[in-house]
Every structure is written in structure tokens, then in C-alpha cells.
Amino acid sequence: MVIETQGLTKRYGRVVAVEGLELRIEAGEVYGLLGPNGSGKTTTILMLLGLTEPSAGQVRVLGLDPVREPLSLKRQVGYLPDSVGFYGEMTAWENLSYIARLNGLPPALAKARMERVLERMGLAEVAHRPVGAFSRGMRQRLGLAEVLLKEPKVVILDEPTLGLDPEAAQEFLKMIQSLKSEGITVLLSSHLLHQVQAICDRVGLFHKGRLVLEGRVEELAQRVLGGAYRIRLEATPLQGLAERLQALPEVSRVQAEAQGLRLEATQDIRPQVARAVLEAGAALQSLVLEQPSLDEVYARYFQEVRHAA
Amino acid sequence: MQRSSTSRRREGSPWTGLWAVFFKEMADHLSSTRMRILEVLILLSAVGAVYAGAQTLRQTISEDPFLLLRVFTAAQDPLPSFVAFLSFFLPLAAIALGFDAINGEYNRNTLSRILAQPIYRDALLWGKFLAGLATIALILLALFLLVVGLSLIFLGVPPSSEEVARALLFLLATLAYTGVWLGIALVTSVLFRSAATSALAAIAVWLFFALFWGIIAQLLAQAVAPFDPFDPESELRQTEALLAFSRLSPNTLYAEAIQALLNPGVRSLGPVLISQLEGALLGSPLPLGQSFLLAWPQLTGLIALTIGLFAVAYVLFQRREVRA
Ligand SMILES: Nc1ncnc2c1ncn2[C@@H]1O[C@H](COP(=O)(O)OP(=O)(O)OP(=O)(O)O)[C@@H](O)[C@H]1O
Ligand SMILES: [Mg+2]
Numbered sequence: 001m002v003i004e005t006q007g008l009t010k011r012y013g014r015v016v017a018v019e020g021l022e023l024r025i026e027a028g029e030v031y032g033l034l035g036p037n038g039s040g041k042t043t044t045i046l047m048l049l050g051l052t053e054p055s056a057g058q059v060r061v062l063g064l065d066p067v068r069e070p071l072s073l074k075r076q077v078g079y080l081p082d083s084v085g086f087y088g089e090m091t092a093w094e095n096l097s098y099i100a101r102l103n104g105l106p107p108a109l110a111k112a113r114m115e116r117v118l119e120r121m122g123l124a125e126v127a128h129r130p131v132g133a134f135s136r137g138m139r140q141r142l143g144l145a146e147v148l149l150k151e152p153k154v155v156i157l158d159e160p161t162l163g164l165d166p167e168a169a170q171e172f173l174k175m176i177q178s179l180k181s182e183g184i185t186v187l188l189s190s191h192l193l194h195q196v197q198a199i200c201d202r203v204g205l206f207h208k209g210r211l212v213l214e215g216r217v218e219e220l221a222q223r224v225l226g227g228a229y230r231i232r233l234e235a236t237p238l239q240g241l242a243e244r245l246q247a248l249p250e251v252s253r254v255q256a257e258a259q260g261l262r263l264e265a266t267q268d269i270r271p272q273v274a275r276a277v278l279e280a281g282a283a284l285q286s287l288v289l290e291q292p293s294l295d296e297v298y299a300r301y302f303q304e305v306r307h308a309a
Numbered sequence: 310m311q312r313s314s315t316s317r318r319r320e321g322s323p324w325t326g327l328w329a330v331f332f333k334e335m336a337d338h339l340s341s342t343r344m345r346i347l348e349v350l351i352l353l354s355a356v357g358a359v360y361a362g363a364q365t366l367r368q369t370i371s372e373d374p375f376l377l378l379r380v381f382t383a384a385q386d387p388l389p390s391f392v393a394f395l396s397f398f399l400p401l402a403a404i405a406l407g408f409d410a411i412n413g414e415y416n417r418n419t420l421s422r423i424l425a426q427p428i429y430r431d432a433l434l435w436g437k438f439l440a441g442l443a444t445i446a447l448i449l450l451a452l453f454l455l456v457v458g459l460s461l462i463f464l465g466v467p468p469s470s471e472e473v474a475r476a477l478l479f480l481l482a483t484l485a486y487t488g489v490w491l492g493i494a495l496v497t498s499v500l501f502r503s504a505a506t507s508a509l510a511a512i513a514v515w516l517f518f519a520l521f522w523g524i525i526a527q528l529l530a531q532a533v534a535p536f537d538p539f540d541p542e543s544e545l546r547q548t549e550a551l552l553a554f555s556r557l558s559p560n561t562l563y564a565e566a567i568q569a570l571l572n573p574g575v576r577s578l579g580p581v582l583i584s585q586l587e588g589a590l591l592g593s594p595l596p597l598g599q600s601f602l603l604a605w606p607q608l609t610g611l612i613a614l615t616i617g618l619f620a621v622a623y624v625l626f627q628r629r630e631v632r633a
Contacts, residue, residue: 042632051424051631071321071427079425085418101329102426146422 001060002027002154002185003048008057010043010209017043019209021057025187025202030180032196033189034298035206041189042082044206045158048187049079062153075103078147082158082189084139088132092123092142095131096149103150110149117145121175137168144175155179157188161195173199193294203294205301213301221292224301228252229268230292234260234285235277244280248272260286319429326428330436331443338444343405350398351448355455358391363463375594377468378475378571380460391456392567395483396560400490400515402448406441407494408508411626415502421631434626438495438619445487449480471597478601479570485611486563490515492618499625518558526554556607559614566607569600 001024008021018040025031033041046052047059050066050073059066064073086095093114100110118124121141126134131142140160147155160176161169169192177199179186190196196203197217205213205220213220235241242254242261250272253264263273270287277284338344362380381391389397411434414420423433453476461467468476494511501507530551537543555561573594595603 046421046631049425051421069320070429071325074425074427077425079421081418081421081425083418084422086422087417087419098329098333099422099426101333102326102423102428104325104427143422 001025002029002062003031003187004058004060005048006058008044008047008059009055010040010047010052011055016209018047021211023204023211025185027185028180028183029202030176030186030188030200032200032203033187033206034191034193034196034203034294035189036302039206040209041206042158043209045079045156045187045189048156049074049077075150076153078150078152078155080140080143080147080155080157080160082162084143086131086134086139086142089130091128091130092118092134092145093127095142096146099146099149105150113149113151117148120148121145136163137165137172140164140168140172141175144172152184154185154187157186159190160188161190161192169195193298197294205298207302207305213297217294217297218292220294220297224297224304225264225292228264228266230290230296231263231265231268231270231273231287232257232260232290233263233273233277233287235282236285237282241277241280241282244276245273248276323429323431324435325432326426327432327436327439330428330433331440334437334440335443338406338440339447344444347402347405347448350402351452351455354391354394354398355452355459357388358394358456359459359463361388361390362460366464375472375475375573376464376466377457377460377472378573380456380464381476381479381571392479392571395452396486396563397519399445399483399487400519401512403441403445403487403490404494404508404511404515406444407437407491408498408511409504410437410441410495410498411622411629412498412502412504412507416504424631430626431623434495434619434623438491438622441491441494442484442488445491446484449483449487453480474597475570475573475600478604479567482563482566482570482604482608482611485608485615486559486566488615489559489611489618492615492622495622496618496625499622499629518560522558522560523555526551526558529554556610559611562607562610562614566604566611569604569607573597573600 003025005021005023008018010018035041047054048061050070053067061073062076066073096114118127121144123141161172164172173195176186202216204211245251245263246254250265250267250269251263255262268289274284274287362383365383366379383390493514497507497510501510530547534546534550536547
């Protein structure tokens with residue numbers, strides 16, 4: 001177990017930021033922390049790194065206690081904060097070499113590693129330019145370069161794709177994925193669910209400081225969406241179709257959308273749906289079975305929470 | 310040092326990474342625009358001091374065993390004496406170097422990145438403090454050499470070893486005095502998130518001591534030990550109270566310390582202002598050791614004040630959340 005917490009709790013005065021967190025992350029996993037704003041993701045990350053002291057509970061990262069053994073822990077754990085900043089008047093190289101010195105790397109080793117990580121992040125050409133002139137994407141890559149500088153066993157990324165354009169985000173996610181192939185354990189927080197779905201082995205959903213759902217994306221879909229098959233269809237005209245389809249015994253739910261309808265059914269009933277549409281005298285334009293997405297799990301979960309409240 | 314909130318033992322040394330921080334901050338200071346401005350001021354002040362010293366000396370004595378020390382304390386209208394200039398300029402220089410030490414890291418979003426490295430907060434704070442102090446020491450040394458060099462050229466008298474020793478002790482006292490202001494700037498840089506507010510607050514403290522503390526000390530002394538025309542001792546008590554109150558100010562401590570160190574004729578310390586130092590009467594000179602003993606309480610007071618302020622900054626910083 002690389003990251004393990006027991007009853008981890010953080011209170012800021014009367015605000016409970018994280019409550020009774022039981023997190024277990026195994027070596028080599030990519031784990032995604034999800035949750036709405038203010039649900040306690042960043043607070044959890046800070047406690048894992050010993051940057052904030054827990055109010056209660058236990059943390060072990062690589063078997064180390066972040067409060068008592070912060071130095072050996074931080075030597076092996078890389079952290080990319082959500083708002084990453086550098087010394088703007090210093091070059092990328094100087095910024096990295098400061099970090100290398102803080103890590104106590106001998107100069108020769110530091111130089112070799114800095115060249116390697118800058119190359120890997122595609123920053124070799126701009127290494128000697130002041131960071132003040134870097135774009136958001138370049139800063140983020142420099143941040144990851146810095147994280148890799150200490151050759152960490154665990155990498156913790158807080159909203160790593162925040163503010164990146166889609167292409168840069170995609171590229172960044174690929175870099176994160178490449179860490180997994182090196183055996184690095186990755187913990188990341190994000191709001192961009194399809195990205196999380198694409199690269200995370202497991203995800204944990206936070207809500208008001210509690211970990212309310214956890215598991216592989218398919219498992220969560222099973223649990224939250226009740227194992228339903230979701231079928232999306234486009235047809236014209238739509239009038240009267242919804243009632244007709246609702247009448248099918250396997251259909252549990254029909255939802256109107258801009259272009260067509262969305263069904264939830266207990267089985268894959270595309271043939272029956274096609275027949276029903278044709279019998280109604282409408283023209284069928286498309287009919288697809290959707291893969292369960294994290295977006296949906298997320299939306300549905302919070303819908304239910306709101307209903308329950 | 311121990312953590313403020315807990316007394317658990319921590320792993321490793323709190324100084325890990327201290328030198329990395331120190332050298333980075335030092336390089337920052339030395340290459341900054343602030344430093345260029347300070348350098349211009351240094352040059353002007355050194356030239357002014359030697360000029361004023363030379364003018365006064367030509368008019369007065371030719372046989373003075375402490376010629377170099379006269380250069381430090383001689384004033385020539387409209388120029389203030391060198392020590393008066395230093396006591397005015399150095400607090401501002403210290404504030405300029407320290408006012409954004411910690412809040413600058415917050416504002417650049419670099420703090421959480423730095424603290425995620427294997428160092429303690431102690432190292433960051435100490436590194437910044439020592440770098441500021443070393444920068445000031447460098448400025449002082451440059452100033453000192455300039456003044457000594459220029460006065461050698463213009464006055465043509467090499468300083469005696471006692472003079473050099475006194476001058477170096479004076480530098481030490483000045484460094485301790487500057488340390489106090491660096492400590493104040495460090496505290497405001499932890500307290501206030503905005504660099505401008507922090508600078509303003511530190512300057513407000515400086516103004517308070519430079520302009521208002523004298524008056525307040527007087528009022529306090531009058532309140533504590535009222536003057537009674539029928540009691541001959543009441544006047545003495547009031548003077549003593551005034552002395553005690555005014556010694557709460559680092560400016561008074563510094564003025565007294567350098568008075569003892571630079572003026573071998575001074576045999577006891579009373580509440581004096583730097584302006585009174587200029588042209589103070591020479592008695593028979595005190596040996597260096599005696600002058601040093603005279604200045605000792607003031608020196609330790611300044612150093613203790615510096616350490617106290619650093620401790621306040623330390624405790625405040627340990628409790629700060631890394632998140633802005
Ligand atoms: N220094 C602080 N003082 C008081 N409350 C705080 C402090 N820091 C965080 N909080 C509170 O703790 C809760 C959790 O915040 P946290 O930043 O961990 O959420 P998050 O999940 O990272 O949110 P986001 O997605 O917006 O980054 C919030 O309610 C926040 O207001
Ligand atoms: Mg956050």
C-alpha cells in the first residue's frame with residue numbers, strides 16, 4: 001500500500017474540510033480524486049504531503065508519517081500544486097536547479113537529470129529563457145519536469161490540466177500516463193471527468209469532505225446507474241414517440257433531448273426500439289448504445305443527493 | 310527549534326536546504342533593482358561623510374588620535390553625520406530587503422512548491438533572514454571600506470588599530486540594529502498577504518520609533534514619575550523613567566551603543582539622540598575594552614530584539630496555511 005489513511009479528518013475552525021477519510025492506493029495505480037469545488041480534494045492532498053496537519057486520523061505515504069518524517073517522504077513524493085508558480089525573473093533552468101539544490105542533489109547528477117526532464121517535457125529549447133514569459137502550458141510542463149527531477153515513487157497532481165487547451169491537456173495526460181508505465185503511483189484531482197476516466201485506474205468521489213463513492217469507473221457506473229443500458233436515438237418527427245417507447249416493458253426511463261430521446265433499459269433493446277419507431281411512422285436517423293461515462297455517474301450521483309436532501 | 314503547535318520530535322535537521330535558500334536569496338538581492346538604488350545611496354553617503362568630516366576637521370583640530378572616528382560622527386551643514394545618515398538609511402534598506410520575503414512566495418504561488426521539497430519551514434525563514442543580513446553586511450562593509458579609503462586619500466592619516474577595532478565594533482552594532490528592522494520586515498511579510506501593505510506597515514513602525522517614540526516616552530515618564538518641585542529626587546526619577554522608556558526603542562539602543570563605541574570620551578550613557586552625538590565633548594579617552602563594556606547591554610538588547618522578532622515571525626509562519 002503506497003498511500004493509506006485512516007479516519008483522516010481536517011477541520012478549519014467549524015468548517016469540516018475532510019472527514020473520516022479511508023484511502024488506500026496501491027503501488028503503480030493511477031487514482032483520481034473527484035468532487036465539486038470545496039469538497040476537500042486539495043486539503044486531502046496537503047495532508048498527504050504534510051503541508052497541513054490533520055486534525056485527526058492517520059496518514060502513511062510509502063510507510064512514512066508526513067508529520068514526523070516529512071523529509072524522507074518529500075524526497076520521494078513529487079507534488080504539482082493546482083496554481084503552480086515559478087520565479088519569473090529566473091530561467092527554467094535556474095528554477096529547476098534551485099529545486100535540485102533544495103533536494104540536495106549533487107551538481108553533476110542534478111545537471112544530468114535537469115537535461116533529461118527538460119528534454120522529456122519538450123522544454124529543452126526554452127530552458128534558458130525567463131519563466132515570466134512562459135505560457136500556462138509551458139509552466140505546467142515545467143512543473144511536471146520539476147516533479148520528475150527527484151525521480152519520485154509517488155506523484156501527486158492537483159488539477160493538472162486546469163487552464164490547458166484541449167490539445168495541451170491531451171498531451172499532458174499522455175505524459176501522466178507514461179508515469180504509470182514507469183511504475184510511479186499517481187494521485188490526481190480533477191473536474192474534467194472524461195480525462196479522469198481516460199487515465200485513472202480507480203476514482204474516488206468526494207462530497208462535503210467525505211469519500212462517498214470509490215472504485216473502477218465501470219463499477220461505479222454499475223452501482224450508480226443501476227447497470228442500465230442507455231440508448232440514444234434521433235428520429236423525426238418525435239411527437240408521440242416517447243409514450244410509445246415508455247410502453248416497452250424493458251424501458252425504465254425516457255428523457256427528451258434536443259435532437260432526440262434517451263432511453264434507459266434493462267437490456268440492449270435496440271431492435272425493439274427501431275421497430276417501435278418505424279411503426280410510429282417516424283424516420284430513424286441514429287440509434288446508439290452509450291458506454292457508461294463518469295460524467296453521467298457524477299451527474300446522477302449528485303442529482304440523487306439533491307433529491308434526497 | 311521546536312514546532313510551535315506540537316512538541317513531537319521531527320526527523321532530520323531543520324537546517325536541511327538552508328544554504329540553498331540562502332544563496333538563492335542572496336543572488337536575488339544582489340541582482341535586484343532595489344540593490345542598484347541602495348548602491349547609489351551608499352556611494353553618495355560615503356562621499357558625503359568624508360566631505361563633511363574633512364571640512365569639520367580642517368576647521369578644528371589637527372592633533373586628534375581618533376581622526377577616523379571623527380569622520381563617522383562629524384556633521385557639516387546641510388549634511389548629517391555619517392552615523393546619523395546610517396541610522397536613517399539602514400532601517401529603510403532592511404525593510405526594502407525583507408518586506409516581501411514570505412508574502413512574495415505566496416503571491417508568486419511558489420510557496421507550496423518550495424515546501425513540497427525536503428526542507429522544513431525553518432530553513433526557508435532562516436535562509437531568507439540570513440541572506441538579508443548578509444546583504445546588509447556586504448553593504449556596510451563596502452561603505453566602511455569606501456569611507457576608510459576616501460579618508461586615507463583626503464585626510465592622509467592611516468587609522469590606528471584601536472580605531473579600526475572600534476570601527477569594526479561599530480559595524481557589528483549597526484548590523485545588530487539592522488537585524489531588528491529586518492526582523493520587523495519579516496514579521497510584516499508573514500502577517501500581511503499584500504507586499505504593499507507589508508512595506509507600509511514596516512515603514513509605519515519605523516516612523517513611529519523615529520518620530521513619535523521620543524514624545525510618547527516623555528509623556529509616559531511624566532505619568533509614571535510626576536515632577537514634584539518640593540522633592541529633589543523626583544526629577545531624577547523622572548529622568549530615569551524617561552531613560553527606561555526610550556530604551557525600548559531600537560533607535561535609542563543603537564544611538565547609545567555607537568556613542569560608547571565611537572566616542573572614547575563617553576564614560577556613561579544617558580538618553581541621547583544621534584544629533585547630540587555630533588561634537589560631543591571629549592574627556593580623557595576610555596580604553597576600548599571599557600567602551601565595549603559600556604555598550605554591551607545595548608548591543609545585547611539589539612541582538613535579543615532581533616532574535617525575538619525572528620521568533621515571532623517563525624511562530625506566525627509555522628501556523629500559516631500553505632494555501633493562499
Ligand atoms: N485555510 C482555510 N481556512 C478555512 N477553511 C478552509 C481553508 N482552506 C480550505 N478551507 C475549506 O475547506 C473546504 C475544502 O477545500 P478544498 O480546497 O480542499 O476543496 P477542493 O475539493 O480542493 O476544491 P476545488 O475543487 O475548488 O479546488 C472548503 O470548504 C474550504 O472553504
Ligand atoms: Mg482544490
